[in-house]
Amino acid sequence: MEREWTIQEAADEIGITPHTLRYYEKAGLLVPVSRNVGGHRRYSQREIDFLLFLTRLRSMGMPIQQVKKYAELARQGKDTTHERGQLLFNYRKEVCSRISELERNLKILDYKIGLYRQGWSATDGDDPCIRELRQLCTLMKNQEESIETEKDSEFTRR
Amino acid sequence: MEREWTIQEAADEIGITPHTLRYYEKAGLLVPVSRNVGGHRRYSQREIDFLLFLTRLRSMGMPIQQVKKYAELARQGKDTTHERGQLLFNYRKEVCSRISELERNLKILDYKIGLYRQGWSATDGDDPCIRELRQLCTLMKNQEESIETEKDSEFTRR
DNA sequence: TACAGAGTTAGAGCGCGCTCTAAGTCAAGG
DNA sequence: CCTTGACTTAGAGCGCGCTCTAACTCTGTA
Incomplete structure (x- = not known):
């Protein structure tokens, strides 16, 4: 072959x-x-x-x-096995937090879609739940800012 | 105010x-x-x-x-309510498929991390499960390619 | 009133990850 | 051997989403 x-x-x-x-x-x-x-x-x-x-x-x-x-x-080669594991492990954490960020934002999207399904439009006046949406958006924003990934935490060769 | x-x-x-x-x-x-x-x-x-x-x-x-x-x-304004809903709804589908793509790729990452945890390195010879990994990677690649989002499908004002 | 600091504009620059071009070389079927 | 098409290189170009610069104007406190 x-x-x-x-x-x-x-x-x-x-x-x-x-x-x-x-x-x-x-x-x-x-x-x-x-x-x-x-x-x-x-x-x-x-x-x-x-x-x-x-x-x-x-x-x-x-x-x-x-x-x-x-x-x-x-x-x-072999000497770097642990470091490679650590690198992938750290990246894994990043991916996980990106996924959960997407999922959190999805909730806002769903909320809006829900309003549109009911035929609502901004020109009707304020979003009926604008305060909640505002809160939700601000919350998401802050959560994003506060993601300070504590690095190298839990990967260990067992 | x-x-x-x-x-x-x-x-x-x-x-x-x-x-x-x-x-x-x-x-x-x-x-x-x-x-x-x-x-x-x-x-x-x-x-x-x-x-x-x-x-x-x-x-x-x-x-x-x-x-x-x-x-x-x-x-x-109001006339575009449905179109806006549709736009957000279509984007929602995109986000969902991105999330599941990330989750699928995460499996591969976890698999590799698992190997590294056991102290494996490529210089030991082939990845013990290279065939499986190869299959997994090829599969992911193909799934990505085949995502032909059927647009405008299910959003309807009820 | 002076002056630091925040705001204004048009437009240039940048980092990323490709993507393409031009001008040439190699491979292989007829 | 010839031709067509795939391959080679260095380097330019591009689309995206900002980010910054320069030269200027406005605001608000001392």
């Missing part, structure tokens, strides 16, 4: 464009990939798998720089 | 900067706000409330253009 993929094949497999794949390489998300005699890139299963995971991180919203950090650690 | 807010006060209330507030006005998210004799902006409670809601939309990730669309409809 030892199958190899061209850049187009790899891109299709991963769900990005060849452009982006080269960009990721230049940006340091991957170590320069091997080439055939003519200088064309050839991707191994291992690289595809790694990229599949990196694109999951990206699609969760992890910034390129942080993905790069993770990739560099992974390249450095 | 009829309290008015300066741009700085309004910005503090809403949780953005005066710069951004002016930018929103220029971008058409608000109709040009009233001025005092010297030409300084003065915000009313009504405008603050409206902005509080718009910033909720923004922090859910709604693009400026779409927020603008909503704001324009709101300005046009």
